[in-house]
Amino acid sequence: MNKNYLFLTLLMLLLAVGTLFIHKDETFANQLKPEELLREITQPSRYVTTDQIAKMIIEKDPTLELIDVRPADEYNKFSLPDAVNVPLKDILTPEGQENLGIEDMYAVFYSNDDIMADQAWVISKRLGYNNIYVLKGGLNRWVETIIRPVEPPETASETEFELYQFRKAAGVYFTGGTQINDTGVKKTKVKVRRKKKAKTASGGC
Amino acid sequence: MHVHERNPKRTLITILLFALVIVFGWITMKKPRFKYALTPQQTVDMVINHQGCFHPFELDKALKSKSGDVVLIDIRNSFDYAKGHIPNALNITATKLLEEENIKQLDNWKKNSVKVVFYHDDQLQANGTWMLFRQIGYSNAYVLLGGYEYYTLNKNNLTKEKGTCLKGSPGYDFAEVAKKSASADAGAAPQVKKKVKIRRKKKAKTASGGC
Numbered sequence: 001m002n003k004n005y006l007f008l009t010l011l012m013l014l015l016a017v018g019t020l021f022i023h024k025d026e027t028f029a030n031q032l033k034p035e036e037l038l039r040e041i042t043q044p045s046r047y048v049t050t051d052q053i054a055k056m057i058i059e060k061d062p063t064l065e066l067i068d069v070r071p072a073d074e075y076n077k078f079s080l081p082d083a084v085n086v087p088l089k090d091i092l093t094p095e096g097q098e099n100l101g102i103e104d105m106y107a108v109f110y111s112n113d114d115i116m117a118d119q120a121w122v123i124s125k126r127l128g129y130n131n132i133y134v135l136k137g138g139l140n141r142w143v144e145t146i147i148r149p150v151e152p153p154e155t156a157s158e159t160e161f162e163l164y165q166f167r168k169a170a171g172v173y174f175t176g177g178t179q180i181n182d183t184g185v186k187k188t189k190v191k192v193r194r195k196k197k198a199k200t201a202s203g204g205c
Numbered sequence: 206m207h208v209h210e211r212n213p214k215r216t217l218i219t220i221l222l223f224a225l226v227i228v229f230g231w232i233t234m235k236k237p238r239f240k241y242a243l244t245p246q247q248t249v250d251m252v253i254n255h256q257g258c259f260h261p262f263e264l265d266k267a268l269k270s271k272s273g274d275v276v277l278i279d280i281r282n283s284f285d286y287a288k289g290h291i292p293n294a295l296n297i298t299a300t301k302l303l304e305e306e307n308i309k310q311l312d313n314w315k316k317n318s319v320k321v322v323f324y325h326d327d328q329l330q331a332n333g334t335w336m337l338f339r340q341i342g343y344s345n346a347y348v349l350l351g352g353y354e355y356y357t358l359n360k361n362n363l364t365k366e367k368g369t370c371l372k373g374s375p376g377y378d379f380a381e382v383a384k385k386s387a388s389a390d391a392g393a394a395p396q397v398k399k400k401v402k403i404r405r406k407k408k409a410k411t412a413s414g415g416c
């Protein structure tokens with residue numbers, strides 16, 4: 001009978017060792033299922049317009065976080081105010097990841113057009129991040145709508161003219177005078193506050 | 206010991222019962238319908254290397270040859286499809302692509318190494334769908350560059366763009382455009398940004414230390 005006990009013990013041990021190999025990929029624990037990802041992909045709610053972003057920047061909305069996914073050299077030449085640079089190839093590095101998933105922040109990816117930004121979005125969405133968006137049309141449309149808005153024809157509706165007026169004013173805001181320096185300083189202050197928020201959260205752990 | 210002597214098959218029964226439980230669990234275990242074949246990093250590599258791009262000049266070749274090694278899938282809704290589509294394109298709305306019968310068809314194309322090319326009105330709207338299918342293992346999935354819009358505008362001259370990915374390049378010299386009326390500020394702005402970045406890194410360190 002001792003033989004039987006030995007056999008049972010060995011069997012249990014073998015199974016226990018076996019469970020060690022049934023492990024899930026823990027590196028990306030919040031990963032969406034492919035079905036869920038497709039559902040997210042087919043919804044156009046991730047797109048934001050250049051007008052929305054311009055308004056948020058002008059109003060100094062502290063919840064806006066612009067993420068420039070272009071290579072660093074393009075970012076250094078020009079970027080939107082207070083954007084951080086996370087090149088698409090570095091999006092999974094710790095430096096890239098810490099810009100995502102900040103509580104109460106709306107992260108907006110942008111690139112020259114919108115393909116690279118959308119690719120960054122798909123990858124981040126798969127990893128389970130929420131509150132992420134794509135700037136539709138990217139910097140190209142930024143120039144076309146905000147920096148160089150086209151005057152609507154005389155037959156256009158009033159709202160179109162209002163939009164044009166807004167864009168023209170925004171264009172002046174983003175290209176003109178010393179205002180740019182001022183906004184930079186103020187925005188930095190806002191970001192300090194954000195840092196505090198994160199500290200309290202980590203203290204809870 | 207004495208107990209076992211009364212029923213010598215007791216150990217055997219225990220093992221059998223145990224095995225039965227495991228087999229039952231194995232059979233009833235819910236297996237996911239789809240699994241990621243690419244890791245997130247492989248996905249990043251795929252997009253930065255411009256894999257899976259189907260150029261309009263390739264479309265031109267495919268439309269002319271009719272050899273059947275390329276299948277075009279119109280992922281717009283059936284209404285838009287009815288209004289007009291690329292010749293021989295099939296209509297499967299993006300939301301229905303993972304349904305059983307469509308997957309069967311996609312598996313079949315994959316087995317016969319038929320290129321499956323997704324398109325929508327513009328490239329952006331097909332981008333996500335294409336990326337998803339690449340990620341779940343359909344290495345034969347492609348995205349039509351420029352989308353249906355580019356096709357309708359250049360129907361008769363699809364071969365004019367060669368090699369470029371059509372999208373992704375800057376349409377303007379942004380720095381120049383932005384500088385136009387504000388020249389002195391250009392130098393000061395990037396420095397402010399860099400400071401901000403350094404502060405963020407600190408934030409991450411505190412978080413990891415707390416846990």
